[in-house]
Amino acid sequence: MDKNNRSSTYVLKQAKLSNTKIRKSILEFLMENHGPFSIDEIHKQIFDCDYATVYRCIKKFEECAIVSRCDFGDNISRYEYKDLNHHHHHIICRSCHKISTVEYCFLKEMEKMLTDQGYKDVSHALEFFGICQECQN
Missing domain, CATH: 3.30.1490.190 (Ferric-uptake regulator, C-terminal dimerisarion domain)
Known part of the structure; x- marks a missing residue:
């Protein structure tokens, strides 16, 4: 679950975001699985959560530089965990x-x-x- 010894709880705390169950689930998914993933792909992996909540969480993560947005020219935004120790x-x-x-x-x-x-x-x-x-x- 930890990536570079950073737990989802630690990352959320550093970003001064509340540690909600949904935020933690989304962040753990992104930390454990190499993306990038669209909002739809993330939503399919997170249970008990509506699409709008996933979208709001990802936007907040992007504002806090927890995730990076990838644009491949197909009008689909994709997101991946922004691991500061791994550039690719x-x-x-x-x-x-x-x-x-x-x-x-x-x-x-x-x-x-x-x-x-x-x-x-x-x-x-x-x-x-x-x-x-x-x-x-």
Whole structure:
């Protein structure tokens, strides 16, 4: 349940959010499962919770920088737990829409260069698109 020794209770407390059963369930799902996930996908995993509550929780998590929103150009917002100790990108199959993780990031050096130039809170987003091996066959 803990990711990098951080429990959902700890993360909610650090964000100064109340530790409700629903918030904890949603956050634990995101911490335990690598996303990103749409609101619909999250809602299907959380029992005893309506769609609007999931949406409000995710929006609050995004405001508090607990989750990151991923936009793959298909008008579906997806969210994943923002693990500050793990940075990655995604590659999305144009055919079946499978999302895979790209662990290597060459942009860290560029971020450092920009920080050295005086910029603060530098971040980036980079997504790749292609056709997966299964769809090529």
